[in-house]
Amino acid sequence: MSSIPPSLQALIDEFARLPGVGKKSAQRMAIHILKKPKEQAQRLSDALLATKERLTICKKCFNIAEGGDCPICSDPKRDTRIICVVEQASDILPLEKSGAFRGLYHVLGGVLSPLDHKNESDLRINELVERVKIGNITEVIIATNPTTEGETTAMLVAQMLKPSGVKVTRIARGIPVGSELEFADEVTLTRALEGRGEL
């Protein structure tokens, strides 16, 4: 639309590239920036560049870090004998929020996906095998997503860890808490039944 000044349009376009942001939300965000004092735009601008400049990848678990080890690997209170394997670093956030896991992580960096040309060598499975060999690991929990790719990847990881003799587990798949049986698909229901526990 020619009725929008070019630099405002540029800002709208950039906001619209963010995930979950449509054209309308991008417009609202840009107008918001326009209305607020310059400090807010400056802070967001600085934070964007700082994120790209300062953040690195943890050499131990491949989580996001800010120079050196990630906050989890460098936390002396974590249980270093359990490793939870996830697809992406972003999967760590929800797990940490749950507070149910106090061990370490291992970020695979994706899943097996022939269509995206992602194969075994693109994932950090050898690095995991190495960690299990060296460290005093008692259990590896595989927390890849319960998708076809996630399940296939979980199987491969389990298979590659077999020679080490470490205990390998998989997170439970079932009915989400707060949801209803009525809305669950048959595969989830099958998993929920298979994974049933005693009361």
Next chain:
Amino acid sequence: MSSIPPSLQALIDEFARLPGVGKKSAQRMAIHILKKPKEQAQRLSDALLATKERLTICKKCFNIAEGGDCPICSDPKRDTRIICVVEQASDILPLEKSGAFRGLYHVLGGVLSPLDHKNESDLRINELVERVKIGNITEVIIATNPTTEGETTAMLVAQMLKPSGVKVTRIARGIPVGSELEFADEVTLTRALEGRGEL
């Protein structure tokens, strides 16, 4: 959460300040920036600062401009005899999108709102009266929001324009297209009936 590096947390916090962005969306956006090449962060960062630095306010209609008159006031194809009065510059965007208006605008810069200490002198009504006096204006359409404040402001604007003898109109209030009578409140229904037109 201590498991997030500080500069990533700072970016999440800044994203969360944007309108319509919750904690979870802010996290997704920050992770997205982290995953994409540095150029994207740089472009958004630049667009933010450019918006604050380059954008000015049009001296004629108080719309957002990029140096000099706004894109609408400087468009020779607009009908300069009709002025549409809006509360905020952001109200111009949806009107322009509709394509139903080809005249000029006048941004009041708010509405009368005693609770927010916004009174007559805070709005650009005198500037509007001046424009009507000087220019060859045939009609002023008041398009403030159909809220209590918007309606009060519309009445005041109409009253202040009265001495000029210009034709003053108000946008129609009624049932939104695509909506149903069932969901309309009684005030809207009253307005829809009052504003009925012949078929």
